[in-house]
Amino acid sequence: MISEHLWFPYAQMQTMPPPLRVKSANGVMLKLENGQELIDSISSWWCAIHGYNHPExxxxxxxxxxxxxxxxxxxxxxxxxxxxxxxxxxxxxxxxxxxxxxxxxxxxxxxxxxxxxxxxxxxxxxxxxxxxxxxxxxxxxxxxxxxxxxxxxxxxxxxxxxxxxxxxxxxxxxxxxxxxxxxxxxxxxxxxxxxxxxxxxxxxxxxxxxxxxxxxxxxxxxxxxxxxxxxxxxxxxxxxxxxxxxxxxxxxxxxxxxxxxxxxxxxxxxxxxxxxxxxxxxxxxxxxxxxxxxxxxxxxxxxxxxxxxxENYLQKIARINEILKEEFLGFEASGVKETRVFGACGVIETETEEVHKGIQEFAVARGVWLRPFLRVVYTMPPYIISEKELRKVCGVMKEFFKKFLH
Ligand SMILES: Cc1ncc(COP(=O)(O)O)c(C=O)c1O
The missing domain is CATH 3.40.640.10 (Type I PLP-dependent aspartate aminotransferase-like (Major domain))
Incomplete structure (x- = not known):
């Protein structure tokens, strides 16, 4: 159920699907009211660089x-x-x-x-x-x-x-x-x-x-x-x-x-x-x-x-960059125009917006939070993300294109 009073950003309120309700967040994980846990692969619009709920x-x-x-x-x-x-x-x-x-x-x-x-x-x-x-x-x-x-x-x-x-x-x-x-x-x-x-x-x-x-x-x-x-x-x-x-x-x-x-x-x-x-x-x-x-x-x-x-974050970022390159560069699927990586940012650009329709629901069902826009599906993870979590994010992104478009 969407709150009838809350007006959401960049959204057609009449047709917008119900947003996910967050109950708490810790590290890279968003914990939803329905008990589900999602890796936040985009750091809440790129700001949560240490993840959530950092004790210090x-x-x-x-x-x-x-x-x-x-x-x-x-x-x-x-x-x-x-x-x-x-x-x-x-x-x-x-x-x-x-x-x-x-x-x-x-x-x-x-x-x-x-x-x-x-x-x-x-x-x-x-x-x-x-x-x-x-x-x-x-x-x-x-x-x-x-x-x-x-x-x-x-x-x-x-x-x-x-x-x-x-x-x-x-x-x-x-x-x-x-x-x-x-x-x-x-x-x-x-x-x-x-x-x-x-x-x-x-x-x-x-x-x-x-x-x-x-x-x-x-x-x-x-x-x-x-x-x-x-x-x-x-x-x-x-x-x-x-x-x-x-x-x-x-x-x-x-x-x-x-x-x-x-x-x-x-x-x-x-x-x-x-x-x-x-x-x-x-x-x-x-x-x-x-x-x-x-x-x-x-x-x-x-x-x-x-x-x-x-904690030498630049080193963590360099490692994220290596993993993103391994995961994305050279990845091909129909509907995918290009993949690119820069620093701690990995991008799959699609031919049209239509191509990535449904990827958000697909990723949520697999425990990953994504928010694609225009013709891009991307990750800009919190720098504290582990290798396992990051590979999961990339894997889910790629799986969508392989599964539905090949
Ligand atoms: C490069 C750049 N400048 C400015 C802004 C605006 O920042 P804010 O959303 O905090 O107003 C953004 C937000 O995405 C941005 O990416």
Missing amino acids: INAALTEQMQKFSHVMLGGLTHEPAENLAKELVRLTGLGHVFFADSGSVGVEVAMKMAVQFWKNQGVKDKHKFACLLKGYHGDTTGAMSLGDPEEGMHHLFKGYLPEQFFIEPSLQKMENLFKEHSAEIAAFACEPLLQGAGGFNFYPAEFLSGARELCDKYNVLLIADEVATGFGRTGTMFACEQAGVIPDIMVLGKGLTAGYLGLSATLATDKVYNSFLGNAYEKAFMHGPTFMGNALACSVALASIKIFER
Whole structure:
């Protein structure tokens, strides 16, 4: 039975099958009210990097809760927010951290930062963005405008969304665009190397490093949206590292708080930050969400980073990558267009959406939670997944295609 009051995401409420009711979750397992247990192969939309119910993160949360849960960051400050900012600066090499409460809002913050950066220097009319086709940056208005105009929900909101410039990951196309329009472009915004919700497409590090050079040459800022890629998903702490690129602005979310609470961090270089300094109030950054720097979320993020580093998660991710490659690369079945693997992300792309219809029910019946979309069936497991559990996830995904389509 679906609650008649609860409105679900990306779902036609009239025809949606009843969602599964979760009673508890532990490690990689979701425990349902009907007694069934499922391996969460997609880390609750890629955020539960340590799985569920981690004792050390739970302890950090309750310890902070007993002191205070939240205070406004306007005029007040506190240790968890300050310490987390310090940690993120250490990890990214960027100097300044602005917190918000979700990835989408973090992206909005990045966009406003880029636009105001130019205004603060008296450069007029730079308020458009260059973006990649097949990209996705969130569901708020500005973030949506950066996403692929064909694949997503753009067409529904045509006329409402700001219009941006879109290119394929091609340096020639980028240079052509910049030659003509750089006077209007505040920043190039991208998901570095791995484009997630636009269909799990990967592009080479050389494009990103070349894009960095072109951005510098044509006076365009570079925004790296690492909401999905940050915290190890592509095999390094941040995807930008693989291209040797330091963005002007970076957005983190999802794995930042290990799936416990909403929090994002928009980081900026000294160059960007310094443009907001001066005596005039109008030069200050004009943004301030109520829950920015929430103390519970910051404490969770600090505990998560500590575990990530102490337990050498990058090594775990490298092992996940090996297993995913063994399982998926070379896999063929009718209706399957391609398989691809990047970091801790394994993808089966089908010829049409119709081809994978029914795979969710098939996987649930075998103890695995999947949520395919567009033409992709994928896994982005919690990094604590065991080899046995991961092979089971991959096996179930492949079995569906073998069973029904051969
Ligand atoms: C790259 C990227 N940016 C931004 C977002 C939006 O994050 P949130 O859902 O926390 O608003 C997402 C979410 O999937 C994402 O993948």
